Amino acid sequence: MYAVVKTGGKQYKVAPGENLKVEQIPADVGAEVVLDQVLLVGEGDAVRVGQPTLAGATVKATVVAHGRGEKIRIFKMRRRKHYQKHQGHRQNYTELKIDAIVS
Secondary structure, rough: OOOOOOEEOOEEEEEEOOOOEEOOOOOOOEEEEEOOOOOOOOEEEEEEEOOOOOOEEEEEEEEEEEEEEEOOOEEEEOOOOOOOEEEOOEEEEEEEEEEEEEO
């Protein structure tokens, strides 16, 4: 069984038992999170697609950890103008363990 959920403006394909890194969610480590924007649920050949979401379908997950991603280096330059700008960014994330898909 698998599902496609939307969280943090992105879509993720999830299955029970998987770990998933998503945009930061304000929840404590060990807390249970319910993702209710389920776009698709599939099991074998049977696939249910929502328009845009499936009514009554949820994904239950547990917060494993919070962290920060790899550093991304941003470099801007204008040639022949003596302009260079260096900047870095690390995106915060929440790691979830998918427990169950309720459809």
